[in-house]
Amino acid sequence: MQIKFIRALFLFCCLVGGVSGYAQNSTADTLKLTLKQAEDQFLKNNLTLIIQRYNIDNASAAVITARLFSNPDFSFNNGISATDVTQGPAYKEQSFAISQLFTTAGKRNKSIQLAKIGVEQAKYQFFDLLRTLKFTLHSDFYSIYFQEQSAKVYDEEINSLAKTLTVFKEQYQKGNIAEKEVLRIQSQLYSLQAEHNSLVTGIDTTESELKLLLKVAPGKYVEPLANFDDNNKQLVASVPYQRLLDSAYVNRYDLKYTKAAVEYNNMNLELQKATAIPDFSLSLNYDKLGSYSNNFLGAGIAFSLPFFNRNQGNIKQARIAVDQSNVQFQSQQDRVESDVVTGYKNALRLEKLYSSFDPKFKDDFTHLIQEVNINYQKRNLSMLEFLDFYDSYKTNTLQLNNLQLNRVISLEQLNYVTGTPFFNQP
16 A cells, blocks of 8 residues: 555656756846847847947948048258358248159059958958857757757656655655665666756856857846747758759858959959059249249159069069969858758758657657556556656657757758858747
8 A cells, every 4th residue: 555655656746746947047037039039139239240340340441541642742941051142141042842642553443442342341251250140149049949948858857756756765764665766766866967967057058158149148047939830841842952052152251252352352463563653743843042043933753763673572472362362262162062062961851850750749758658657656567667668758858859959950050051041940
């Protein structure tokens, strides 16, 4: 009779014991966010994006500088003393000169074009950073969500076994059950607690990264809110591979940046060639008591003679940079194609695996565990058989959560490598 009481109590603990979830936080310390709300906060508050945005402003300022003309030069001389004063005191001798530098071979326009390409590159770097950080945000969001679901499974088992262990210890002291049953429950409990602690450590690490992305206070806990529809299991297969690849070629900002680098280096080569052509200065001079005559007014032109320095070194460096950037662009194209094909194969494989699972599997398995509990109460199962069934329930539930997480991350990976939000998740 005593043993039946223990079995019934154990069943009750298993069914109602798992009521607590991961990371019990007060409402004031928990920030519940959907993915859309998390993205909005990320775009508004992320400091890394704000820093990168300043680079666009800096590059735009370089365009203003490139558009400016050179300032004219002005000089003035006044006499102080002289040995020959036939024309009067030295201080009466005054001369003025003004000159203006004029650039040749379109250097100014080429400098402006170079600066404009620099602005485009800064923008591409910003949007590529945005693409990368959004992928990290989405990955962290879903990782925390699914890991929390797994943590709840551990909570249920740990709470159940902890209550059962307390009762079993009391009954062992009374001599109603064998010590091996207590030790078996205790061993299982310690194992679950160690696994749970490892899982929670991973959640905390991901939480820390997510809070930095959102600029959330360290004391806050971010709880992701999501609602997954298991009916749509053929997302990847519905999008042709070539469409994904074409979109990546058009929308990947890292590829656009390397293409802009080719344009930048080509324009810089043109500028360096133009620099070999000397600029010239036009000047106007006035001398009040000149040696030729009083109130002398003259004009002049000045430029360097390109006998030795024709900017040969810079031109050669610019040519090398053009060749190098062309190779880098080709390499980046290959990288884009490799990213897309790898991501596509991985997503298809996970989608096929996920599609093979019956949507009712989780509910059916939960029902099976309830039946196992009943049979254990009736002593149709040994303790070892019961714990094996319960461990199988935990393992299968965790595997299903991991499969769902991997599938969602694979879809986000395709969005990332194509630079296009083909697969929007809840």
